[in-house]
Amino acid sequence: MQNLSKVIQDTAKKLLEEKKVDLVVGFAQGSLPLRSTPYFARTVDQAANLIWDEYCENNLTNYLRKREEKVAVVAKGCDTRSIVALMKENQIDREKLYIIGVPCQGMIDRKKASKLVGGEILEAEINGEEITLKGNGFEQKAPKAELYYDTCIRCAYGNPVIYDELVGEEVAAKELSFAEVEEFEAKSAEERASFLAQEMEKCIRCYACRNACPTCYCPECFVDTSSPQWISKRAYSAKDNLIFQGVRVFHQLGRCADCGACERACPMGIKLSLLTRKGVKDVKETFGYEAGLNPDDKPVLNDFTPDDPQPFLMKE
Amino acid sequence: MSYEPKVVAFLCNWCSYAGADLAGVGRLQYPPNVRVVRVPCSGRINPLFIFSALRNGADGILTSGCHPGDCHYVSGNYVARRKFALLKSMLNYMGVEEDRVNFTWVSAAEGGRFADVVSKVSERVKEIGPPKGVFKKAD
Ligand code: SF4
Ligand code: SF4
Ligand code: SF4
Numbered sequence: 441m442q443n444l445s446k447v448i449q450d451t452a453k454k455l456l457e458e459k460k461v462d463l464v465v466g467f468a469q470g471s472l473p474l475r476s477t478p479y480f481a482r483t484v485d486q487a488a489n490l491i492w493d494e495y496c497e498n499n500l501t502n503y504l505r506k507r508e509e510k511v512a513v514v515a516k517g518c519d520t521r522s523i524v525a526l527m528k529e530n531q532i533d534r535e536k537l538y539i540i541g542v543p544c545q546g547m548i549d550r551k552k553a554s555k556l557v558g559g560e561i562l563e564a565e566i567n568g569e570e571i572t573l574k575g576n577g578f579e580q581k582a583p584k585a586e587l588y589y590d591t592c593i594r595c596a597y598g599n600p601v602i603y604d605e606l607v608g609e610e611v612a613a614k615e616l617s618f619a620e621v622e623e624f625e626a627k628s629a630e631e632r633a634s635f636l637a638q639e640m641e642k643c644i645r646c647y648a649c650r651n652a653c654p655t656c657y658c659p660e661c662f663v664d665t666s667s668p669q670w671i672s673k674r675a676y677s678a679k680d681n682l683i684f685q686g687v688r689v690f691h692q693l694g695r696c697a698d699c700g701a702c703e704r705a706c707p708m709g710i711k712l713s714l715l716t717r718k719g720v721k722d723v724k725e726t727f728g729y730e731a732g733l734n735p736d737d738k739p740v741l742n743d744f745t746p747d748d749p750q751p752f753l754m755k756e
Numbered sequence: 757m758s759y760e761p762k763v764v765a766f767l768c769n770w771c772s773y774a775g776a777d778l779a780g781v782g783r784l785q786y787p788p789n790v791r792v793v794r795v796p797c798s799g800r801i802n803p804l805f806i807f808s809a810l811r812n813g814a815d816g817i818l819t820s821g822c823h824p825g826d827c828h829y830v831s832g833n834y835v836a837r838r839k840f841a842l843l844k845s846m847l848n849y850m851g852v853e854e855d856r857v858n859f860t861w862v863s864a865a866e867g868g869r870f871a872d873v874v875s876k877v878s879e880r881v882k883e884i885g886p887p888k889g890v891f892k893k894a895d
Contacts, residue, residue, distance in 0.1 A: 625849065633851025633889025640890070662804060670804055671811070682890050683807045686846060690803050693842055715846075722845050727838065744834035746824065752844035754858040756876065 444492040444542065447607050448514055451540055452487035455512050461538050465503050466514035467496040473564045474550045478503065490514070492607075494566060494584060497547040499701040501654035505531045513537065514607075516544035518699035520600040521732025522654040525695045528739060531657065541603025543611045546585070546592030551709070553587050556580065591700030591713055594619065601733055618721045624714055640681040642708040645674070649712055650688060652705035655695045662687060689715045694723050694740030697732045726751075761815035761881040765790045765874070766805060768798045768833075771822035771863045778867030786871040787878040790818065797821065799832030803843045806857060810891045816856055816881030818873070823861040833861070851889040855880040 452464040468479035468489045476495040480503075481487045492514070500513055501522035515523065520541060526532040553561060553573055563574040571584040592598075596616035600606065624632060647663075650656045662670055663684050671680040689696075698720045703712040723729050726749060729740040767773040773794050779786065795801055798821025806817055819840070827833040840859050847857050858877050862870050886893060 629848075629851040629853060630889065631851075632849065636850055637890045670808055679811050679890055682850065683804075683811060686807060686850065687804050690839075690843065690846065718846065718849050719842070722842050726841055726845075741835070741838055744831065744838055746834070748834070748837050749841060750824075750837060752840045752859045754855075754860050754873075754877070756860070756873065 444608050445490065448492050448540060448542075449487055449490050451605060451607065452481055452490055452512065453484045455538060456481070456484050456487055460510065461512040462509035463507075464490065464512045464514070464540075465500050466490040466540075467492065467498075467500075470495065473561050474548060474553060492542060494546070494548045494571075497589070497701075497704055499652065499654055499697070499699045501526060501532075501697075502652065502701075504537065505654070505657055507532075507536065510536045511538070512540055514540045514542060515600055515603070516542055517597040517599050517601065518544075518595065518697045520602050521597060521697035522699065524601060524732040524735050525655055525697060525739075527735055529695075534735075539600065539603040539605075541600030541606045543600065543606070543608050544592075544598040545611050546588030546595070546598070548584060548587045549589040552589075553582075556582060556587070589700055589704070590620070591698065591703065591717075593617075594717075595698065597698075597733075602735065618717060620714065621717050621721050624718075636682060636714075637678045639710050639714075640678040640685065642710055643675055643678075643681040643684075644708060645681065645684070646707060648705040648707060649685075649702035652701040653692070653696075654701075655692055655697070656688065658691075685712065685715055689719045692716065693719050694727075694729055694742075695731050696720055759882060759885065761789055761878065761886070762813065763790045763816040763818055763874075763877055763881055764809040764814040765792045765818040765820070766795055766798075766801050767792055767862075768800075768821040768828075769794055769796050770828035771826060771861070772798075772820035772870070774864035775820075775862040775866045775870040778864065779871045780867075782867050784867060784871040786874040789816075789878040789881075790874050797827065797829050797832035798836040799827075799829065801836060801839075803839060806843065806847075810852070810857075810887065813893060815886055816877055817858060818877050819857075819859045820862045820870075820873070823863055826863060852891065853884050853888075855884055856887070 455461045464481040466479055467476040470477040474495050478498050499519050501519045527534055557573050557580050559575045561573050561575050565572045572581050594617040596614050598611045671683050696716055723740055727740050821833045
């Protein structure tokens with residue numbers, strides 16, 4: 441990873457020096473262990489702060505909409521899928537964007553790491569496939585693959601789908617899995633409803649999930665309108681919170697890159713991917729469509745065929 | 757008192773609403789449980805309308821537009837159809853029963869069928885009872 445950081449820095453410096461771009465969006469060292477932070481490099485000096493490691497979890501595509509200047513971005517597989525989705529919506533001008541693609545094996549889940557050691561992690565060190573977690577009175581080693589985010593473990597698109605330059609070696613193909621969604625589907629309707637109600641009771645309507653998502657950019661979100669006021673502005677009702685999530689997920693159908701940024705952003709630890717990934721799965725199974733893979737196809741809900749399936753019709 | 761469910765029906769102006777009209781003109785009897793919301797096209801039915809109806813106390817939903825191929829706006833119901841397939845699945849996933857939210861197509865000439873559909877939906881919603889799960893009443 442050390443050398444990837446170097447390659448990214450050199451690429452960024454060159455792009456800035458040659459004035460090919462005005463800005464490079466990437467990651468820099470965070471102030472906490474297991475946490476890298478989004479970083480905007482506008483000068484060659486600043487480009488030296490760019491890094492790449494297993495903590496670069498944010499979906500940086502969130503910073504690329506409607507940019508006036510020429511921008512380069514350091515993008516993983518899921519980031520590039522969001523870029524493709526936004527290109528289709530005329531939110532990103534491909535001509536003005538330089539994509540530094542980085543193949544991604546997965547990002548490390550801080551919560552999994554804390555759970556493993558059961559204390560506050562003050563230092564983390566990665567050596568090849570192994571991570572060492574240190575804190576007051578403990579030092580523990582673990583295979584890093586065990587600490588990847590669930591969304592990363594189930595992701596089949598670690599390799600960037602589009603790029604101008606690829607940094608690092610492509611990762612081996614993984615199989616896309618919806619195991620947790622299938623497990624949830626197999627439960628009874630009561631169980632599903634009560635689990636979701638419980639989850640939604642935790643929501644404080646901070647909207648971090650909405651803000652973390654590159655494809656959630658409406659100038660006025662339906663939850664913020666007051667005429668009509670679709671749902672309460674308060675977070676007290678699990679029903680309202682579920683409508684927020686249900687409709688948010690609906691607005692993402694055929695656009696969601698399955699990056700998991702919404703779930704990672706949630707301060708209450710709500711299992712949002714159970715809903716977003718249901719959407720991704722249904723879109724794939726019903727219409728054979730996956731978001732952000734092909735810049736030239738039409739988003740699934742902007743399109744139709746005369747013989748689309750109608751499994752939803754009532755039985756008469 | 758026996759339980760009489762409230763069914764909110766979203767009917768497109770050109771086919772299903774006219775079908776309901778025809779049922780009325782023909783003096784066909786059907787249960788009085790439906791409350792009709794007339795929309796210009798089934799393509800106008802925002803999934804939020806359905807969530808909102810459930811949120812505000814509907815026991816059941818009926819959504820109906822022109823048969824595919826017959827849309828007054830050519831493709832409104834084709835576009836709606838994709839949304840409905842995904843919406844129905846998502847609602848079921850959230851624990852909303854199969855018979856609670858219903859979708860069909862009724863043409864302007866199908867007055868008899870409209871009465872039939874309404875009877876069936878009312879009957880089935882009555883059978884499953886008031887909403888359970890997340891959308892249960894009182895809060
Ligand atoms: S981030 Fe979590 S708590 Fe905040 S609005 Fe979204 S679901 Fe609710
Ligand atoms: S809905 Fe969540 S998983 Fe999907 S693109 Fe947005 S942030 Fe990523
Ligand atoms: S939830 Fe829907 S309305 Fe709100 S910002 Fe996201 S896409 Fe827009």
